[in-house]
Amino acid sequence: MHDPNPIDVAAQASGEPTFREIGVGPWAQTHPGEPRPDDPASPNYDARFDSALLDEGDRRNVLDRYRYWTVEAIKADLDSHGRHDFEVAVENWTHDFNIGSMVRTANAFQARRVHIVGPHKWNRKGSLMTELYQHVENHPSITELVECWKLRIAGEIAAAQAQDEALALRFYKARSEDDNKTVAETLRQLQKLEAKIAELESARIIALDIVPGAVPMETYHFPKRCLMLFGAEGPGLSEKALELADDVVYISQFGSVRSINAGAAAAVSMHAWIAQHAAPQA
Numbered sequence: 001m002h003d004p005n006p007i008d009v010a011a012q013a014s015g016e017p018t019f020r021e022i023g024v025g026p027w028a029q030t031h032p033g034e035p036r037p038d039d040p041a042s043p044n045y046d047a048r049f050d051s052a053l054l055d056e057g058d059r060r061n062v063l064d065r066y067r068y069w070t071v072e073a074i075k076a077d078l079d080s081h082g083r084h085d086f087e088v089a090v091e092n093w094t095h096d097f098n099i100g101s102m103v104r105t106a107n108a109f110q111a112r113r114v115h116i117v118g119p120h121k122w123n124r125k126g127s128l129m130t131e132l133y134q135h136v137e138n139h140p141s142i143t144e145l146v147e148c149w150k151l152r153i154a155g156e157i158a159a160a161q162a163q164d165e166a167l168a169l170r171f172y173k174a175r176s177e178d179d180n181k182t183v184a185e186t187l188r189q190l191q192k193l194e195a196k197i198a199e200l201e202s203a204r205i206i207a208l209d210i211v212p213g214a215v216p217m218e219t220y221h222f223p224k225r226c227l228m229l230f231g232a233e234g235p236g237l238s239e240k241a242l243e244l245a246d247d248v249v250y251i252s253q254f255g256s257v258r259s260i261n262a263g264a265a266a267a268v269s270m271h272a273w274i275a276q277h278a279a280p281q282a
Contacts, residue, residue, distance in 0.1 A: 019103070023059035024067050030051045037068075046071035059111045061128045071132045080135060083112045085199070088266070089145055089228045092118035093239060096232040100126030101263030109270045115149075115227075117142050126192045142229070142241045146205060147187050149227050157200045164193050208269050209246035210259055214248040222273045230269075233262045 009031075024030050035042035035048045050070040057069045066074045088106045090099050099122045106114045107130035114136045116122050124131065139145040167190050172231035174182035229245060231237035236259075242248060251268055253260065260268075 021257060022061075023057065025057040027054040027068065029057075048077075061130070075133045078110065082272070083135075084110045084223045084268070086222070086258040087113045087115065087149070087215050088120075088230065088270070089115035089117055089142075089227055090138075090230045090240055090266075091142065091232060092116050092122045093238065094232040094235070094264065095121075095123055097120070097123050098233055098263035098266075099260065100128075102230060102266040103127040103134065103136070104130045105263070105267045105270055107131075109274055111270065112138065113137060115139055115145055117145055118130055142238060142244060143181075146227075146244045147235055149205070153200055153203050153225065157197060160193055160197045160200065164190065164197065167193065203227075204246040205244060207237050207242050207248045208250070208265060209242065209244060209248060211248060214250040216252045217249050217269065217272055218252055220247070220249050220272075222276050225275055226273070228266075228269055228273075230262065230266050 025102060027034075036054055037042060037044050037046040038054055039045060048069045050068060053068045055056045061071075062074065066077070069077075087260050088111045088177065090096075090102050090104065092099060099116070103114055103124075104127050111134070114131070114134050115138075116136065118141075120138050141149065169185055171183060171186040174186060202223045204223045205227045206222070207229045209231060229237060229241050249269070251260065251265055260264070
């Protein structure tokens with residue numbers, strides 16, 4: 001029998017660790033004497049609250065402002081605040097364990113949509129149920145995904161152009177009538193809409209992989225509207241995905257390993273978009 005490792009002995013004797021409590025207990029414990037918000041007769045009634053969570057407590061991996069809320073209420077609130085303009089697609093040909101981690105990261109960075117390519121069932125273990133708060137779509141092939149995405153972008157462009165034409169008519173009518181208030185308001189709307197059209201027309205499909213011809217992420221400018229393609233641990237993206245991508249981007253690395261974990265690569269990529277388009281202002 002071997003003597004115990006001295007580090008193990010010291011660690012056991014340290015009295016550590018002590019972890020902070022995550023989540024909240026039942027409503028009656030956390031808000032003693034206060035009426036329940038799921039009671040229609042209560043002055044603070046709120047339909048977003050979940051009766052079972054109020055009874056049992058809420059230990060889910062959600063922000064504190066969403067404690068006791070139903071899944072539907074949280075998802076609707078995320079939608080109402082506006083999701084970011086990038087979308088994420090993950091190839092599921094190998095049932096990669098990293099897919100759950102990628103979906104969780106897409107939730108953290110408020111991706112507009114998550115697309116699962118290949119078999120319908122995917123490894124949810126690492127997602128911690130975050131897929132419930134996302135718009136997740138399934139596609140039988142990368143070709144079908146790309147076609148659907150391009151058609152949706154084209155539809156958004158057409159709708160924005162139609163709106164632009166209507167606003168232009170309103171602008172010229174107001175100017176002819178010397179309605180300066182309407183002219184100024186309509187001009188602001190036109191400028192905002194034309195910027196949106198430019199973003200849509202610049203939308204690109206971006207493959208994240210280390211292959212010849214790829215460009216380093218550190219010098220790449222992510223378009224505001226984009227679809228990021230991620231592959232599986234080991235093989236990376238399929239040949240068809242690389243073929244259909246507008247750009248191929250890689251993460252610069254400086255050690256001996258050829259590539260970092262697929263889930264980590266997805267997190268780095270999504271955060272690079274955030275740093276360029278949605279970073280908090282100091």
